[in-house]
Amino acid sequence: MGRTMTRKILEQKIGRCIETGQVYFFPVDCAMTHDVGTAGVAPLLEQYGTQALSPRVEMVVILDHFVPATTLSQAQSHKDARAFVRRWGVEHFYEIGRGGICHQVLLEKGHARSGDLLVATDAHVTTYGGVGCLGLGVGVTDVAMTLHTGLMWLKVPQAVGVRLEGALSHAAAKDLALYLLHLIPFSQLNYRVVEFYGPGVEGLTMDDRFCLCNMLSEGGVKSCLVAGDERTAAYMQARAAGPWTLVEPDLDADYAFRYELCLDDVRPMVAFPHHPTLGRDAAEAGGIPIDQAFLGSCTNGRNAVTSAALIPAFGLGVPGSSTAALFLSALMIQGLQPGYAFFTSGNDLFPTIVWGMLFAQVSFLVLGLLGARYFAKITQxxxxxxxxxxxxxxxxxxxxxxxxxxxxxxxxxxxxxxxxxxxxxxxxxxxxxxxxLGNLAEDNFCRAMRISRNSLSIFFTRPVSLILILIIAFSFAWPQIKKHLSKAKAQKVQ
Structure with missing residues (x-):
C-alpha cells in the first residue's frame, strides 16, 4: 500500500520507515505556546535541569488569549510569559500589538511550513494542515520535553482520506467543515489525521483550507493535512522562514477510511446546540433570530471572512455585530437604506464602497506594519x-x-x-x-398617537403591541434575573 501524507512527513523526520500504531521519537521543527500554556512550561524546564532550549526547535510565544488582561491572574500569565522569553532567550515573541490570534500569526509569519512537524499547547493546531504542516496539540509537559530534547514521542496515527471534487459554489469552507463533522462518525475521527486531496482541493483558497482544518479539531482529530499544490507553494514562497516541501498522498495510500465528496453538493450549514458535530442544513434554522455574530476566532479570524459578514448587512440591512451596526448607521446618516433597493436604485455608490474598502485594507496593512507597536502604546x-x-x-x-x-x-x-x-x-x-431606527420609531409612535387621539392605551389594548412590550421588558430584566440566579446558586454551593 502507498503512503499517506502523515507517514511521509513523519518518515522524513525520523529518516526510516515507520508503522502505524507504533511509538517513535520524532524531531520537532517548531513549538508554540501562548499566554495560557507558557507559564506551565517554565517550571518543568527548571525541573528537567535544562541549560538551554534545543537549537533544532523553533520556539514561538504569542500573547493572544487574554488581550487585554481583565483579571489579575491573566495579567500574571502575561508577566510569566515575558519572563519566560527573557530567561530562555526566545527569539520569536509576539507581544501584544505585534501579533494576533496565534494560529494566524504562525501561518502569516511563516513559522508553520509545509512538510514540518509542529506542536502547540492548543487544540486548534490542526489549522496548519492547510499548508501541509502536521500540527499536533499537546500539553505543557510535552512542550517542555520537546524544548529540552528536541524530540517528542508519538504513537503514529491512522489517516482518513477525503477526496474532494467540484467547487464550493453554494457554501463556504465553514459549511464544508460542519458537513464533514456531521457526516463522519466521531469513532472514525478520534486520534486520526484527516487528509484532503483530489481535484476539488485546487478550488479551495488558503483561507478555506485553514478554516476547514481548524474546525475539524472539534471532531477529535489528531490533525489535518491538505495536499500541496501551486497555491501552497505560492503561499510558502511568500512567507516561509525556513525550508519547506510540498506533500501529497500516494494514489493507493493506506487510509483507515475513505470518503469522496462533491463540493457542489455542500449547502450552508448551521451547528445546532450544543456541539459543532450537530450540523444541519441552514434551512432548518429558518426563522430563528440571530442574537450575536462573532468574527475573529481562530477558525475565521482573517480578512477573508469580512466579505461574507457584509452580505446580510448590505443585502438585508441586518447587522450581526456592533461594528456592522455602526457601518449601517453611517449609511443611514447619509440617507442610504441598505437592502434590495440599495442595489437596484441605479446609483453607483456600491462599487465606490467596495473600492473604498479595498483601499482601506491596503492602508491598514501599511499602517499595521509601520505603526502597530506604536499604536499599542495608547493602552498605556x-x-x-x-x-x-x-x-x-x-x-x-x-x-x-x-x-x-x-x-x-x-x-x-x-x-x-x-x-x-x-x-x-x-x-x-x-x-x-x-x-x-429612531426616526422610524418616532414617526410610527406619532401616527399611533394620532389614531388613538393621544391615548397611550392603544399600546396596551392591541395584542401584538402588548406582546412586543412584554418581550422588551423581559429582555431588559433577564440579564439581571440571570445575575441574581447565578449569585444564589453560588451561595448555595458555598
Whole structure:
C-alpha cells in the first residue's frame, strides 16, 4: 500500500520507515505556546535541569488569549510569559500589538511550513494542515520535553482520506467543515489525521483550507493535512522562514477510511446546540433570530471572512455585530437604506464602497506594519487623560453633524445608556440599532398617537403591541434575573 501524507512527513523526520500504531521519537521543527500554556512550561524546564532550549526547535510565544488582561491572574500569565522569553532567550515573541490570534500569526509569519512537524499547547493546531504542516496539540509537559530534547514521542496515527471534487459554489469552507463533522462518525475521527486531496482541493483558497482544518479539531482529530499544490507553494514562497516541501498522498495510500465528496453538493450549514458535530442544513434554522455574530476566532479570524459578514448587512440591512451596526448607521446618516433597493436604485455608490474598502485594507496593512507597536502604546495612556480627550472629540463631532446642541444631549444619554448596558451584559448592537431606527420609531409612535387621539392605551389594548412590550421588558430584566440566579446558586454551593 502507498503512503499517506502523515507517514511521509513523519518518515522524513525520523529518516526510516515507520508503522502505524507504533511509538517513535520524532524531531520537532517548531513549538508554540501562548499566554495560557507558557507559564506551565517554565517550571518543568527548571525541573528537567535544562541549560538551554534545543537549537533544532523553533520556539514561538504569542500573547493572544487574554488581550487585554481583565483579571489579575491573566495579567500574571502575561508577566510569566515575558519572563519566560527573557530567561530562555526566545527569539520569536509576539507581544501584544505585534501579533494576533496565534494560529494566524504562525501561518502569516511563516513559522508553520509545509512538510514540518509542529506542536502547540492548543487544540486548534490542526489549522496548519492547510499548508501541509502536521500540527499536533499537546500539553505543557510535552512542550517542555520537546524544548529540552528536541524530540517528542508519538504513537503514529491512522489517516482518513477525503477526496474532494467540484467547487464550493453554494457554501463556504465553514459549511464544508460542519458537513464533514456531521457526516463522519466521531469513532472514525478520534486520534486520526484527516487528509484532503483530489481535484476539488485546487478550488479551495488558503483561507478555506485553514478554516476547514481548524474546525475539524472539534471532531477529535489528531490533525489535518491538505495536499500541496501551486497555491501552497505560492503561499510558502511568500512567507516561509525556513525550508519547506510540498506533500501529497500516494494514489493507493493506506487510509483507515475513505470518503469522496462533491463540493457542489455542500449547502450552508448551521451547528445546532450544543456541539459543532450537530450540523444541519441552514434551512432548518429558518426563522430563528440571530442574537450575536462573532468574527475573529481562530477558525475565521482573517480578512477573508469580512466579505461574507457584509452580505446580510448590505443585502438585508441586518447587522450581526456592533461594528456592522455602526457601518449601517453611517449609511443611514447619509440617507442610504441598505437592502434590495440599495442595489437596484441605479446609483453607483456600491462599487465606490467596495473600492473604498479595498483601499482601506491596503492602508491598514501599511499602517499595521509601520505603526502597530506604536499604536499599542495608547493602552498605556492613563484613563484620566484618555477619557476627557475622547469625550471632547465625541462632543465636537456630535455638534458638528447638524450644529444642534440636542445632538450632544442625545450623545451623552446614549453614552450613559451604553455604559450601563455594557456593564450589565446587554449587547451594544441593540442600542445602536435603536438610534438608527429612531426616526422610524418616532414617526410610527406619532401616527399611533394620532389614531388613538393621544391615548397611550392603544399600546396596551392591541395584542401584538402588548406582546412586543412584554418581550422588551423581559429582555431588559433577564440579564439581571440571570445575575441574581447565578449569585444564589453560588451561595448555595458555598
Amino acid at each position: 495612556v492613563p484613563n484620566s487623560i484618555l477619557v476627557p480627550f475622547i469625550l471632547s472629540l465625541s462632543v465636537v463631532g456630535s455638534f458638528a453633524l447638524r450644529g444642534q446642541m440636542m445632538d450632544v444631549v442625545v450623545m451623552i444619554i446614549a453614552g450613559v445608556a451604553g455604559y450601563y448596558l455594557q456593564k450589565n451584559g446587554y449587547p451594544l448592537a441593540c442600542l445602536i440599532l435603536g438610534l438608527i
